[in-house]
Amino acid sequence: MPELPEVETVVLGLRELLRGRVVKNITTDWPKSLRVSDSRIKSDILGQEITGLRRVGKMILIDLQNNNTLVIHLKMTGQLVYKKVKDGESAEDFGAGHPSDSLISRLPDKTTRVILTLDGRAVLYFNDMRKFGWIKVLSSGEIEESSLINQLGPDLLKIDSKEFIQRLSKRGKNIKSCLLDQTIVSGCGNIYADESLWASKIHPGMPACELTHKQLGNLHRNLQDVLRFSIKQGGSSSRNYVNALGLKGKYLDFVNVYQKAGSPCARCQTPIERIVVASRGTHLCPVCQKI
Ligand SMILES: [Zn+2]
Structure with missing residues (x-):
């Protein structure tokens, strides 16, 4: 199960790759993995530029230009894999989270639950074999009120x-x-x-x-x-x-x-x-x- 160091690794590895990319599309074959309504996908996510990536507890937060945030929990077997194609070749890739072959396989594969298509021929795959993980979207106001986030105690890496x-x-x-x-x-x-x-x-x-x-x-x-x-x-x-x-x-x-x-x-x-x-x-x- 990905714990704090694995989630931190995801954030450190993906931050520069994702920053500035625009979300062109987001699809899922397992609705429980993408807990966002179709209308919010359209209004809150599509066409938005990614402005930053951060970790809160064991969650990954992808901030969008319009002050909405994709909140991702990897749970038991989640992983995020980024791939960018140039001239038919893989130009950049990085994957982290649950250690399984999907980190280095051709994607999508049978564990892929959500696909974020980005501009510049880049794709972010959310793979999750056991299907306990999820992606939600929260506005900045919802984040402030979310018990998921504001009930968390101080971060173990930061607390003195x-x-x-x-x-x-x-x-x-x-x-x-x-x-x-x-x-x-x-x-x-x-x-x-x-x-x-x-x-x-x-x-x-x-x-x-x-x-x-x-x-x-x-x-x-x-x-x-x-x-x-x-x-x-x-x-x-x-x-x-x-x-x-x-x-x-x-x-x-x-x-x-x-x-x-x-x-x-x-x-x-x-x-x-x-x-x-x-x-x-x-x-x-x-x-x-x-x-
Ligand atoms: Zn001993």
Whole structure:
């Protein structure tokens, strides 16, 4: 599932390619993927120039000249792939999001849900095998009032240690639930919660209010480190996705506990365990992360 680093990779990779392009057409073969009425497609999207691209939590926002914004959530298996053709050859392309062959395949393919045709012979494909992702359009006023966006807590890459501690230190629920609760801090998913808690030697089931400020400060630093490291590795993009034969670039090469049940802990060699916390599969070292 694309998490913050993968979504950040999409935004960083597509920003310059999309800026200034004009949306000529938008089509879908799966209406739930494009949750926009035909009339709003005509009035709000078509003919509009793309002025910018940004990330809010795990959503991608494509701003249009008329102050409308395409809001995209990749959910489980979404990816965005940009292709530009010149003289019959692919001149520019970039894809990122869920790591699958569609990142580097001929498109559209069977996972393609939405096609944005742009000027200059460029196309943006929204591929989504499992069909949980979506695209909506919101006006600037709707964005201000949208619970999708304004209920999000501060972004994990931007929040400082002091505010992080302040927002977590009085919560009675377990620390993993707090990290996954996007209204407390936004951008953390299952992988980065497990990895940062292991790095901080904190049991995922510990009530947040029982952690010391020093432990929370340490967790804040480890979270930002692991997110930044993953962004630096390129998230999961067409740049590092090689093929379906297991050569998937550096994606998830860095993990110490996530989906590593049974493997030895890198610190103490105890086998990593998988338990359920916050209704999610959770990976930890039972010796390094005591409750
Ligand atoms: Zn250990």
